[in-house]
Amino acid sequence: MTTTEAANTAPSRLVRSFGRLAYLDPDRPVVTLFSGGLDSSYPLLRLRRMGLREVHAVSVDLGEDESGPYKRLVAEALGARLHLLDRRAEFADRFVAPAIAAQAVYLGIHPVSSTLSRPLIAETAVRLARSLGAQAVLHTANRSQNTPARAQRSAGTPGVRGRLLDDPERHEVPEEMYAWSRPTAAPGAIELLTVTVENGRPVALDGARLPLTELIELLNRRVGAYGLGRYSGLEHLDHGEKVLEIREMPAAWLLLSTYRHIER
Structure with a gap:
């Protein structure tokens, strides 16, 4: 085994804290991973202050990303090179299509969505890192964004007690928070949609064969015009915690319902 092969197969050290960033080689x-938000922008600032000369921020477009110019502005302001990578077709083919056939619904509440994306996002980042000869792939995702703040506030103000609890079901x-599912169709309007499914995979809309990405985009607009495909529910986190999450998935709502109807 050559030295290069050994280096490629050796387990890498995990960077579990900002303190371990000090072990990074400033010349490599x-x-x-970069979303444009505060939590993924802050590491870019830290890396620049540490003197790293080549930082690459990667943002993976899986079909919902329209913030490319803003992300580029933020990344460049923090001294990083932004890579906007379009993986919509690959995401649809490798992950969405099997999920439709599997009727992938989270605890009977909403279609599985973000969970499908994580393997492809990680895989895309690793591909880029290998092509660049990068020494590390960093991200800022964690198990819970709420626990540290709650613990610190409770320690600082131990006498604070709440008398009423919010009802998570109410x-x-x-309305302006929704992008696809704002009702725009005339009240009482009826629209007939025909989805063709072959071997468990949607292949056509109203007789026109389309790539799955385009079919989903069209359905999000047409089905969403009737206010369909909205979901709200409690997401289960580690240690028994739960968080209320709101989703809109008009295309997923229709495609999963269509497939279930065929199965019956």
Whole structure:
């Protein structure tokens, strides 16, 4: 085995804290997963202050990303090179299509969505890192964003007690927060849609054969115009914690319902 082969097969050290960033070689590239938000922007600032000369921020477009110009502005301001990588077709073919056939629904509440994306996002980041000869792939995802803040506030103000608890089943979401499922169809309007399924895979809409990515985009607009495909429920986190999450998936709602109807 050559030295290069040994280096490629040797287990890498995990960077579990900002303190371990000090072990990074400032002359070798680093790849970071980047959403444009505060939690993924802060590491770019830290890496720049540490003097790393080549930082690559990677953002993977799986079909919902329209914030490319903003992300580029933030990344470049923090001294990183942004890679906007379109993986929509691969995501649809490798992950979405099997999920439709599997009727992948989380605890009977909502279609599995973000969970499907994580393997492809990680795989894409690793591909980029290998092509660049990067020494590390960094991300800022964690098990819970709430626990540290709650613990610190409780320690600082031990006398604070709440008398009423919010009912997680009763909540309102401002209509402007939705992108696809704002009702725009005329009241009482009826629209007939025909979805063709072959071997468990949607292949055509109203007789027109389309790539799965385009079919989903069309369904999100047409089905969403009737306010369909909205989901709200409690997401289960580690240590018994739960968080209320709101989703809109008009295309997923229709495709899963269609497939279930065929099965019956």
